[in-house]
Amino acid sequence: MSSFFVKVILPVLVVVFAIAAAVGLAKLRQPPEKTEESRPAILVNVSGIEPDNVVYHISSQGMVTPKLETSLVSEVNGRVVMVAEQFVAGGFFNKGDLLVRVEQSDYLTNVKAAEAALANSQAMLAEEKARVKVAEEEWRSFTSGTAPALGLRQPQLASALASVQSAEAELERVRRDLSRTEIRAPYDGMVRSRAANLGQFISRGTVLGSIVGTDVAEIRLPLTDTDMAFLTMPAATVTESNKVTLTSTVAGQQLSWPATLVRSEGMLDERSRVMYVVAEVTDPYQRKSQGQPILNFGRFVGASIVGSQAEQVVRVARHLLLPGNQILVVDKDNTLQFRQVSVDRATAQFAYIKDGLEVTDQLALSAISNPLAGTVVRVAGASQSIDDTEQPTQLADAAAKAAAAVKGQ
Structure with a gap:
């Protein structure tokens, strides 16, 4: 009998007791506390919006x-007998300075010849005027009435007068040619290049050099x-x-x-x-x-x-202006928002916003990957909320409780 108890009844009782104990312990087990995991808000740098009057500066x-550049060209023929020391590339000169002189001998001779021709024409004119006076007196002594122009030698007088005027014009021409033998600076300036040299024979139209005004x-x-x-x-x-x-x-x-x-x-x-x-x-x-x-x-x-x-425009960095003229801002509720703005002017460095931003907005300066409107953010430099500061402690307590429950099993 005792052998039957030991071999049959006792093992059954042990199994039943073990099952009852397992069921009792299962009923006593408490599930681990569940805590909702929350991500910390994104930390962003911001700057305030300060409208101001701006004077635009245009870069170029x-x-x-x-402003003045002149090519010096000879108006006479002759040999160069003088070149000024400052008439070299980079040399400075003042208005009226003599730069180049051409030999004047032939032109001085022409002036003397023109002066002699003028004196001869003037003498002929004076002689013709005397003859006209004599002709008038003779006409009046012999007859009365109006004398004919030929009788008073009017054509001869006009011819003599024309000869004088021609001689005067010739004298002016040769004197002008004489003055052109001296090439003087027309303004204060600097020599860019020189083409004339001492002893060189030049003709009318020869380029002597190039000068610029300073x-x-x-x-x-x-x-x-x-x-x-x-x-x-x-x-x-x-x-x-x-x-x-x-x-x-x-x-x-x-x-x-x-x-x-x-x-x-x-x-x-x-x-x-x-x-x-x-x-x-x-x-x-x-x-x-x-x-x-x-x-x-x-x-x-x-x-x-x-x-x-x-x-009253707002100047922002050019990279903050998003496609479609949008600006990413942080509103008064510390959430990200996209503002449609009106751009008055945009350069490579800055964009000038005319309207579209609110007074309570702050420009989001940090680079945010795939920003979404309404995302809660933390402003750099602002104090953290109590929930944010206590969140690490709460997570630690929950982790400790879960470990204790597992260990009790």
């Missing part, structure tokens, strides 16, 4: 060229139609609206020169489809004034032109 570039330099600046819309063309007097600042790097230094916008060429270039405006710089070589660096002809310069003024 161009080459410095002389009083004023010009810079042709190309502008697009968009740029022209923000440009105030020059008035009769120099104002802030037609001032230009030229810049260039010279010997490793960034230099600048003040200039004045004086005119527009008024025609679009057929190839580039741009319009040229002209700026002027007074005394670029500082010959009459001091205080500014020398601005050489041929230098390539950048130009910043003072344009029109815009009232």
